Amino acid sequence: MKPLGVGLIGTGYMGKCHALAWNAVKTVFGDVERPRLVHLAEANPDLARSRASEFGFEKWTADWHELIADPEIDVVSVTTPNQFHAPMAIAALEAGKHVWCEKPMAPTFADAERMLAAAKASGKAAIMGYNYIQNPVMRHIKTLLSEGAIGTVNHVRVEMDEDFMADPEVFFYWKSEIAAGYGALDDFAVHPLSLLWFLFGHVEAVINDMVKPYADRPLKEGGRRAVENHDGANVLMRLGGGISGVLMANRAAWGRKGRIALQIYGSQGSILYDQERMNEFELYQAGGRDTEAGFRRVLAAPAHAPYDRFIPAPGHGLGFNDLKIIECREVIRAISGEPSSAIDFTDGLRIERTVHAMARSFSERRWVEVEG
Amino acid sequence: MKPLGVGLIGTGYMGKCHALAWNAVKTVFGDVERPRLVHLAEANPDLARSRASEFGFEKWTADWHELIADPEIDVVSVTTPNQFHAPMAIAALEAGKHVWCEKPMAPTFADAERMLAAAKASGKAAIMGYNYIQNPVMRHIKTLLSEGAIGTVNHVRVEMDEDFMADPEVFFYWKSEIAAGYGALDDFAVHPLSLLWFLFGHVEAVINDMVKPYADRPLKEGGRRAVENHDGANVLMRLGGGISGVLMANRAAWGRKGRIALQIYGSQGSILYDQERMNEFELYQAGGRDTEAGFRRVLAAPAHAPYDRFIPAPGHGLGFNDLKIIECREVIRAISGEPSSAIDFTDGLRIERTVHAMARSFSERRWVEVEG
C-alpha cells in the first residue's frame, strides 16, 4: 500500500505539533503505514526551507496553492491563523485531498458552513484538530460514563482558564479586536464544548454573561485603546437528557495556565478532571461504607488505551503533544474509512453554532436554543 | 460587670454548637466576661433536662416563652427549625433580649422582614449565625483583598456542594417539599452569599437555572412521591464594582461533603479557598519570574487572628465548631456596642432578598435585579 502523502501548511506551534505527530504515528502505533512527509508550505520562503528541513518534509513552497496542487499529497494539515482555514481547507477538499484543520473552523459562521459544504461535496475526510478528547484518560471517562459507573449524569461543570490576558498592562493586540471574535468565547469555549460533545453530545440551550475585566489596554505606541471583546464568559446550559451545565471560560484568570476542569455529577457517583494534570482523574462511586467514602485519584495507565502504545507502565505520564499523535491515528482511521473518534466538520460546525448561540444570548440577555 | 445571662432555645446540632461556644468563649479569648448559662428551652421536657445538664445550663424549660420571660437572661440563642425563628426571635427582641439566631431568618420573606422590624424597634443586637465568615483564613482573605494583594477583583466563582441528597433512593422527606423552600437555593446559597457579602458586598443582579436531578423519591410507606423543589441551582451574578460571579449550589453532588469552593480573580492575582480544607487557602500574585509563578498554599497560622487565641503554632488547624466560638465573640462585641463582623438582621435580610430574587429569575427565566 502506498504511504500516505502529507502536506503541511503553517509552521507555528500547531504546525510543529502536526509534524511531530506525522513523524511519530507509525513508531507509536505500529499498525499504520509510515506517512511520507512530502510538502510544507509557509509564506516566508526562508522559514519554509528551514522548517521543511526541521520537520522532515521533502519539499517546501512559499505558495500554499502549489502544495495543494501537488499530486503526491493525499492529506493536508492546515495549521495557519484562523482566517486562512476556510480558503485552504476548501481548496484542498476541492483538489480531492483529505483535510486535518486546526480549530476553530473560521471567524465567521458562513465560512464555517462553506467548509462543511466543501467537505460533503468532496467525500473526503475532513477533520478538526480537537486533541483534548484524545487523552486516554478522557476516553476512559467516556467509557466509565457508558458503563454507568456513576449512574445517570445530571449535572456538569466545566471551566477553562488561562492567564495570558490577565495582566491589564498587556499591550493591546489583535486578540482584543472584535474582528478576532467574541473573546474567550471563541478562543476557549470550543475546547470544553468538544469535551462536552465527546461525553454527552451537543448543547441544547444557553444563557451567557460575558466579562470584560479591563476596559482598555495600553498601545505600544503610547496611549490606550478600548478592548472590543470579552476575556471571560460564563454560561448556563442545558444538554440532552436533562443534564444541566455551567461553562466558565476566562483568559484573564491569574495563575491558571492550561486549566480545563471538569466536574461530572451522576446518580451513582462523580468524576473530576483537570487538564493541568492531564494524567489523572478522580472518581467517586456511591456505595460501600461511609468510613471509606472518597474520591479516588487514578493515574493514567496502560489499561487506559492507547496509553499502552506510548508507555507500558502506569503513572509515567503522557504529554500534551502525545495527544496529537493519538489524534493523528484517528485522522488516518477516518481517511481509511474506519470508525474514528476525531471530530469531523459536521460536528465541528455544531460546536461553532453553539458558540454563536452563546454570543447571541449575551447580546440579547436571554436564553437561546441551539439549532441543529 | 454583670456576666451576660444566656438562654438557648433548641438542642440539636446548632444548639450544641452554641452551647460549646458560650462555654469556651472566655477561655479562648480571655478579654470578655465568662457568660452565665442560665436557661435552656426544648419542647421535650426529658430532653430539656438532660441537655441543660450536658450543656451546663442552670435551668431548663419545655416552654420557650418562660425562657424569654426570664429576667436573668440578656441574650437568646435561637437554634430551632427555621419556621420557629421568626416567632422566637421577635418575642425575644420584644422582651428586650439580644438575639443570636441561626440562619436562614425564616421560610417566608415577610417573616424575615418582621424580624428585622422587631430588631430595629428593640435597639438590641440581632445577629444571624453565619459562621463561615469567621474563619481566620476567610478574614485574612478579606484583608488581602482590602490591601490590594490581588489588585481589583473582576470575577468570582463559588460552589457549595454536598451529597446528602445525591442518592435517588433517599426517602422523600420534608427537605423535598416546596413548603421547605426552593431546595438548594435556601439550604445552601445563603452560605456562599454570606461569604460574597463579607468580601465584596451585596449581589446586584442574577439569573438562575435550577436543577432537579430526580423527579421523585421513594416513600417509606411504599410508592414514590414527586420531588417539589430543586436540589441544585446555578446562578450568574453581577456584584458591585463590575464583578461578575457564578454561584453553583448542589446538595446532590456525590463525593462533596462540606464543600464551599471560592475562586477570586483580580487584576494582580487570584485567591482560592475550599471549606473542606478550611485551614488553608491559595494565593497567586502576579509579578516575579515566570519560572517560579504559582499558587502558594498557605496554612492557617497565628498571624491570621484570632487563630492565635486557639493555637500558638501554625499548621495545627481549627475545627468547624471553633468558628462558632469566634462568632460568639463577635456577638458579644455587637451586644457591647463595639464594631462587630457578625451579620446582623439588616444584612441577613439582604442575603435572603437575593435568594428570593434568584428564585424569581428561575421561574421567569430572565435576569432579575436585587433590590436594596
Place this chain on the structure above:
Amino acid sequence: MKPLGVGLIGTGYMGKCHALAWNAVKTVFGDVERPRLVHLAEANPDLARSRASEFGFEKWTADWHELIADPEIDVVSVTTPNQFHAPMAIAALEAGKHVWCEKPMAPTFADAERMLAAAKASGKAAIMGYNYIQNPVMRHIKTLLSEGAIGTVNHVRVEMDEDFMADPEVFFYWKSEIAAGYGALDDFAVHPLSLLWFLFGHVEAVINDMVKPYADRPLKEGGRRAVENHDGANVLMRLGGGISGVLMANRAAWGRKGRIALQIYGSQGSILYDQERMNEFELYQAGGRDTEAGFRRVLAAPAHAPYDRFIPAPGHGLGFNDLKIIECREVIRAISGEPSSAIDFTDGLRIERTVHAMARSFSERRWVEVEG
C-alpha cells in the same frame, strides 16, 4: 456521683488546651459528669489570678504544692515545662491524685522511671498527653488495620517536620542547649512514636543519624554560640511483625508547619495521612480493575467516632484542640477504671526508652535494640 475535681498546673498553651477540654468534655460527650474546675496553679500570682478567671477555675495559687494538697482535687493536669513534670506528677500521685501529664515525661530517663514507679505505687490513673492518637481519623486507620483492610503491614514511614528552627538566624535559646535534650529527637520523635505504638506496638531496633544544619546561632547580646544538639534526626527502624520503618524528624524544615506524614504499606493496600490535613486520610486497596486503581481521599465523617459527638455532617472538620477534648474523655475513662485508649506512664516510658535508644545508636553509629 460527685463531680471530678480538677487541678491545673501551668497556663501556657497546653494549660489553656487542658482548660478548654475540661470545660467542653461534658457538653461534647454528654455521658460523663461535668468536671468541677477547682484549682489553678501558676508561679506568677497575677497570671494565676487572671488565668483562673479566664479558664473558669474557682481558686488559684502561685504555689503548686497547695493545689496538690487540696482535698477537693481528684485529678491534676500537669502542663508546665518538661523539667517540672517529674516532681509535680510524683507529688500528685503520692497525694493520691490522678495525673494527666503533658509529654514528654522528663528530660532524663531516670526521672521518667521514677514517674512510672510513683504511678504504680499510687494505683492512680497516670496518663501522658498524647493527643494525635485521639484523632477520629487515626482511630479509624487503626480499625482498618485490624480489619485487614490493607492486609499485613510490612513497611511504614513517618515524617514529622516543622520550621520554627529553620532560620539560621533564629537567636540561640534553650532549645539548642544539650540540657534540653537531643533536639528534634526529644522534641518531635515522641509524637510519631506515639502513633506507631498506637497502630503497631513498640519499636524493636533502631539506627539513627542526626542532623545539625547550623553549627551556631546568633546571640541576642551579639556574637554567636555553638548549637549543642540536632535539629533533625533520621532513623531506620524495625518494628514487631517484621515491619520495617523509617522515621524522619526535622524542626528546621522550611515550609512544614505541623506535618506528621504517615505512609503505611501492606500486602493488600496502603494508607496515607498528614497531620497538616488532619481531617482526611488516603486509602489504596488492591483489587478491582487497573483502570480505576487509585488512592481514595476520605474526609473525616460522623462514621469515624467520636467525630459524631462534635459534628453530625461529614467534611466539616475537627480542630487540633478538639483532640484534647477526646483525650480528656479517655482520661476520665482511665480514672473510672474503664478501658481507655490514652497512653499511660508504662507505655509512655517505653516511648522514651525508644528515644534514648535512638540517641545511643547515633553516638555509637550502630543499630541498637530497644529493651522492654
Place this chain on the structure above:
Amino acid sequence: MKPLGVGLIGTGYMGKCHALAWNAVKTVFGDVERPRLVHLAEANPDLARSRASEFGFEKWTADWHELIADPEIDVVSVTTPNQFHAPMAIAALEAGKHVWCEKPMAPTFADAERMLAAAKASGKAAIMGYNYIQNPVMRHIKTLLSEGAIGTVNHVRVEMDEDFMADPEVFFYWKSEIAAGYGALDDFAVHPLSLLWFLFGHVEAVINDMVKPYADRPLKEGGRRAVENHDGANVLMRLGGGISGVLMANRAAWGRKGRIALQIYGSQGSILYDQERMNEFELYQAGGRDTEAGFRRVLAAPAHAPYDRFIPAPGHGLGFNDLKIIECREVIRAISGEPSSAIDFTDGLRIERTVHAMARSFSERRWVEVEG
C-alpha cells in the same frame, strides 16, 4: 555535515523510546542534523523486520554484531536486558562507535568497570540513559539551587516507589532471583541516585536496611519459591557539603505507580517534586509575611528550557517519552564534544558503586563509605 548514523539494539519499551527520540529530536530542537536511522538489531528476525519498519530504520539484523560492524553507523543505542549491556557497549566502543546505553550498566560491578575502561580507551561518547534528570522542571530545580533560591541545602529525602511487586501472589519471576541483583536497590535506587548526583554530586557514606515483604512467591507450575532479594531498601546517607539524606526505594508499595518524590531542605527554603506529577514542583522561600507563607506549586512552562522547544504555553505538560528526546539532544551534544548534561560512564559507574556500597552496608549492618 553528514547525518549521524544510528543503530538500535533491542526493541522493547526502551528501544521504542530511543526510536521515538531519534525520530523527533530534529523536529523538536531544530538545531541538529536529522539523524539517519540506519540499522536495527533484534534476536528474533521476524520482530527485527517489523520493528525496523515501525521505528523507521533502513536495515535490520538478528545478529547485533552485524550492526556494530556497519560502517554507516556512528552511534549505537543499547536497550537490551541488563546482562547484554557490557558485551554490546564494549564491542560498539571498540568498533569506534559512540554508545547510548540504558541504565544500569551491568549486573556485576566488574563488568561495569570494563565498560568504563572501554569508553576511556575509545575516546567516544559513552552515555547512560538517565532520563529523569532531563526534565525541564528538574533542570530548573538545579538552577534554583545554584542561584541559592533556598540557601544552603542541608537535608534531602528521596522516595522511589512502585507497586508491580506489591501483590504477594505475583508469580515468582527473574526479578526475585539474587542473580538479578539486590532487588529494589538495583532496580530503583539508581534513579534517585542520578537525581542526587545531578543536584548535589555523589553520595559519600550510607547505611541501608532492606525489606523483604514476602518470604516466597507462587510458581506458575504450582508450589512456592523463596524470594531471594529485597523489594524495599531504606538508606541513611551523607552527601557532600554536610547534607544528610534519606533514600527509600520500594517496588511493593501499593498505589505508587511511578513515584520519585524529592524533598530538599535548605537554609532559606525548600523544594518538593514528585515524578508522578512531573510537570510541576513546589517551592517554599523564607521571608515575607507569615500570613502568606506557603509552598508555591509551579507548573512547567516555556521559561523552563527546553520545555519551550515542545510547547510555547505553560501548564500543558510534557510526557515521560519527551524526556528521552531531551536526553537524545544531550547525547548528540556529547558526541559533538559540546558540554552535555547527560551522565557518562564515569559518573554512571560512580552511581553503581554507591549501590554496591549500600548492599554491603546492609549485609554488614554498618555505615559504609563510598569510594571514589
